[in-house]
Every structure is written in C-alpha cells, then in structure tokens.
Amino acid sequence: MKQLTKFTLLAALAGLAHGPAMAQGRLLLLDQGEYVCALPGDASGAAWVEQEGRDFAITGGSSYRTVRGAGTYLMEGKQVTFTRGPMRGTKMMRLGSGLLQEVGRDGKLGRLRCHRVGPTSG
Known part of the structure; x- marks a missing residue:
C-alpha cells in the first residue's frame, strides 16, 4: 500500500511540473543584434530590396528597438509576436538562426524577410 501511495504522489508531482509548460509552449529568445528587412527582388535587378523603416534590433531579453521607439x-x-511598441501586432516565423519571415493576418508566410546582420550598435 505504501508503495502505491508513493507512486501516485510522484506521478501527480510530475504532472504538475510539466503540465502548464507543455500546454503553453516553450518560451525562447531571438539572437541579439541588428536585423535588416527586405523583399525579394527579381531577375532583372537586385536579389533583395531593403525596406526602409522596417529594420529593428533585438537588444536583450525580449526587447527590441527601431528608429520609432x-x-x-x-x-x-x-512563432514571434511583437507585443508592445512600434511593431505591436507584427508576427514572424523563425526560419533559422538570425532569419525571420513575416506572417500575414491570414496566418500565411509573407514575402518580407528579416535577417541578423551583426551585433547591436550604440
């Protein structure tokens, strides 16, 4: 009887330790640094067309900055969701280390891609 009680208690504790974290997904951080955002070009011109005003920097923790704040x-x-500040509501998908692609309101991947170009300046 004692062994059954120990087993039940251990199973309950294991469920508490893993339940909430598994249900909400694992929280992660982006690589710190400057990110440049661009749209694909075409065969007759540049391969990428940088989008002025879309660049940002990941500054530490879960913080970012742009020229607007x-x-x-x-x-x-x-899945990356910008929750506060000038990019609030923007969603992106992490494709690889230092590479993000915008997710549209319809949930589909958009054309805009942002890639990490180096450490933060200033």
Whole structure:
C-alpha cells in the first residue's frame, strides 16, 4: 500500500511540473543584434530590396528597438509576436538562426524577410 501511495504522489508531482509548460509552449529568445528587412527582388535587378523603416534590433531579453521607439516581443517555439511598441501586432516565423519571415493576418508566410546582420550598435 505504501508503495502505491508513493507512486501516485510522484506521478501527480510530475504532472504538475510539466503540465502548464507543455500546454503553453516553450518560451525562447531571438539572437541579439541588428536585423535588416527586405523583399525579394527579381531577375532583372537586385536579389533583395531593403525596406526602409522596417529594420529593428533585438537588444536583450525580449526587447527590441527601431528608429520609432522600443518594445517587447514574445517567442513561442518558432512563432514571434511583437507585443508592445512600434511593431505591436507584427508576427514572424523563425526560419533559422538570425532569419525571420513575416506572417500575414491570414496566418500565411509573407514575402518580407528579416535577417541578423551583426551585433547591436550604440
């Protein structure tokens, strides 16, 4: 009987330790540094067309800054959602280390891509 009680208690504790974290997904952080955003070009011109005013920097923790101000983001798995500041409501998908692609309101990947170009300046 004692052994059954120990087993039940251990199972309950294990469920508490893993339940909420698994349900909400794993929170992560983006690589710190400057990110440049661009749209794909075409065969007759540049391969990428940088989008003025779309660049940002990941400054530490879950914070970012742009020329228009600073804010915060939330990253769950590969999904990045900018929650405060000038990019509030923007969603991106992390494709790889230092590479993000914008997610449209319809949930589909858009054309805009942002890539990390180096450490933050200033």
